[in-house]
Amino acid sequence: MTRHAITVLGHDRPGIIADTTGRLAGLGLNLEDSTMTLLRGHFAMTLVCQGDAPEAEIATALAPLTDDGTLTVTVREVPAEPSYEPAGSPWVLTVHGGDRPGIVSSVVGEVAQVGGNITDLTTRLAGDLYLLVAEIDLPAATDVDALRVSVDAAAAALGVGATLRPAEADEL
Amino acid sequence: MTPEPTVLAWTEAELGVEGGVLEVVRAPRPVLATPGERVDPTAPDVVQLAADLVATMRVSPGCVGLAAPQVGIGAQVFCVDVSAHPKTRGHHGTFVLCNAEVLEASRNERAREGCMSVPDLTGDVKRASRVVVRGELPGSGTEVTLAAEAFEARALQHEIDHCAGLLFLDRVAGAHAVHHRKTYL
Numbered sequence: 001m002t003r004h005a006i007t008v009l010g011h012d013r014p015g016i017i018a019d020t021t022g023r024l025a026g027l028g029l030n031l032e033d034s035t036m037t038l039l040r041g042h043f044a045m046t047l048v049c050q051g052d053a054p055e056a057e058i059a060t061a062l063a064p065l066t067d068d069g070t071l072t073v074t075v076r077e078v079p080a081e082p083s084y085e086p087a088g089s090p091w092v093l094t095v096h097g098g099d100r101p102g103i104v105s106s107v108v109g110e111v112a113q114v115g116g117n118i119t120d121l122t123t124r125l126a127g128d129l130y131l132l133v134a135e136i137d138l139p140a141a142t143d144v145d146a147l148r149v150s151v152d153a154a155a156a157a158l159g160v161g162a163t164l165r166p167a168e169a170d171e172l
Numbered sequence: 173m174t175p176e177p178t179v180l181a182w183t184e185a186e187l188g189v190e191g192g193v194l195e196v197v198r199a200p201r202p203v204l205a206t207p208g209e210r211v212d213p214t215a216p217d218v219v220q221l222a223a224d225l226v227a228t229m230r231v232s233p234g235c236v237g238l239a240a241p242q243v244g245i246g247a248q249v250f251c252v253d254v255s256a257h258p259k260t261r262g263h264h265g266t267f268v269l270c271n272a273e274v275l276e277a278s279r280n281e282r283a284r285e286g287c288m289s290v291p292d293l294t295g296d297v298k299r300a301s302r303v304v305v306r307g308e309l310p311g312s313g314t315e316v317t318l319a320a321e322a323f324e325a326r327a328l329q330h331e332i333d334h335c336a337g338l339l340f341l342d343r344v345a346g347a348h349a350v351h352h353r354k355t356y357l
Contacts, residue, residue: 094342098200120347126292129199133347161205163342168280168298 003032003050004058005078011070012043020045020073023061027053040125043071048078086119086137090167091144093151097160099130106158108134110150115139130160135167173302176318178309179264184226187219187311191227194243196288199339203241204289207337208248213270213308218249222268222310225251235288237327239334242289248272249310250331252324259323269307272332275317276304285330285340286353294351295344299329 008020017036024031034047053061059075066073095107104123111118111134120135138144148164155162184191197203211218221240229238229251236257239250253266277300286294303325306317320328330340344350 092344092346094344096199096339096341097205122347122350124293124350124352126290126352127198129290129292131293131341131350133341133344133350135347159202160200161337161342163338165343167346 001050001052002054003048003078003080004029004055005046005048005076006058006062007072007074008043008045008062008065009072010043012038012041013070016043016065016071017045019065020047020062023065024049024058027051027058027061029053029058086117088116088137088139088142090119090169091116091136091138092165092167093132093134093136094163095132095155095160096129097155097158099125099128100158103130103158103160104132106154107132107151107162110147110154111136111138113150114142114147116142116147173262173319173321175262175264176316178314179267179316179318182265182267182309184223184266184268186309187223189220189223191220191223191225193231194224194228196228196232196238196242197244198289198291199341201244201289203244203246204334204339205337206241206246208239208241208246208335210271211247211249213310213313218247218270219310221245221247221249222251222270225249225268226253226266229253232288236323237331238288239331241334241337248335250335252327252331254324254327257323261322261324262320263324264318264320268310269305269316270310272305272307272328272335274300274303274329274332275306276302277329278302282345283326284351285326287330287340289334290339290341292353293341294353295340296349296351297340297343298345299326299343301325303328305332 029049029051036045117137124131229235236254237252240247251268254260279301281301282298
C-alpha cells in the first residue's frame with residue numbers, strides 16, 4: 001500500500017471533485033484527507049489517498065481532468081507521517097488591517113521564533129481589508145504574554161492589528 | 173428574563189435632538205481597531221451622536237446595532253434594536269448605551285456574525301447567550317444594568333467589542349470560521 005498526495009488547481013466549474021474522486025475510486029484508492037477551497041475564485045484541492053495503484057497509473061487516470069487546459073493536476077508519492085499530536089496548547093491568531101505585502105511573513109515569523117507550529121491558516125483579501133486567521137500550537141513553556149507583545153509590535157510596524165487568544169473547545 | 177424597565181421605556185425622543193444619517197466606515201479604517209474613549213453621556217455632542225447612531229441604524233437594512241467607531245468616532249457609545257429580528261427572544265427595544273461593560277456572561281453559543289463595517293466576510297463566533305450589561309443612557313446619564321439573552325445578548329457583546337476596538341474577526345473560532353458573505357442585505 002502506498003500513499004499519494006494529489007493537487008488539483010485551476011479554473012473552477014461544477015463537477016471537478018466528483019470527477020477527481022470518481023477516478024481515484026475507480027483505482028481502488030481510499031481518500032484519507034482532503035481540503036478544497038476557492039482562492040480568488042480559483043479551484044484549489046489537495047488530497048492524500050492510499051492504495052495499491054502506482055503513481056503513473058494515478059496520473060494517467062487523472063489526465064483527462066487537464067484536457068481543456070484549465071486545470072493542473074500533480075501526483076506525488078508521500079511517506080506515511082506519524083499522526084500529528086499537538087504537544088502544547090492551541091491558540092488562534094487574528095491579524096487584520098490595510099492590505100500590504102509582508103503581513104503574513106512578518107507576524108507568523110514571531111510565532112516561529114518561539115517554536116509555535118501553525119496547524120491551520122486562512123488569509124482573505126476583502127476590498128482593502130487583509131485578514132489572517134491562524135490556529136497555532138504553542139510549546140508548553142511559551143511565554144504567551146511576551147509573544148503577544150512581539151506579535152503586536154510586528155503588526156503595529158505594518159499598521160495592522162493582531163489578536164492572540166486561546167482556542168476554545170467544547171468538552172462534552 | 174424581565175426587561176429592565178428604564179431601558180425598555182427609553183426611546184430616542186428622550187434625546188431631544190434630531191438624528192442625522194452618518195457614513196458607516198469599513199475595515200481597515202484604524203478607528204475600528206482602536207479602543208474608544210469613555211464619554212460624558214450628558215454632553216451635547218454625545219447626545220447628538222446617540223441620535224445620529226439610531227438614525228443611521230434605522231436607514232441601514234438589517235442593521236440591529238451600530239457603534240460610534242463604525243461612524244468614524246472613537247467613543248464608547250452604541251445603539252441596539254433587535255426587536256424585529258427573527259432570532260430575538262426577549263429584548264429592550266431601541267436603546268443607546270454609553271461606557272457599557274459586560275458584568276456577567278454565561279451559556280456560550282456559536283453563531284455566524286456579519287458586520288456593516290466588514291461587508292464582505294462573515295464569521296463563526298462563540299459568545300454568551302446570557303449577559304448582564306451595565307451602561308449609561310445618553311441625555312439623562314442614568315446608569316442602568318440590564319440582563320439580555322439570545323440575539324440581544326450577542327448584539328450587545330458585538331457592539332461593546334466595537335467600542336473596545338475589536339471586530340468579530342478578532343473572535344472567530346478558527347481558520348475555517350471566516351466565510352465570504354453570500355447574501356447582502
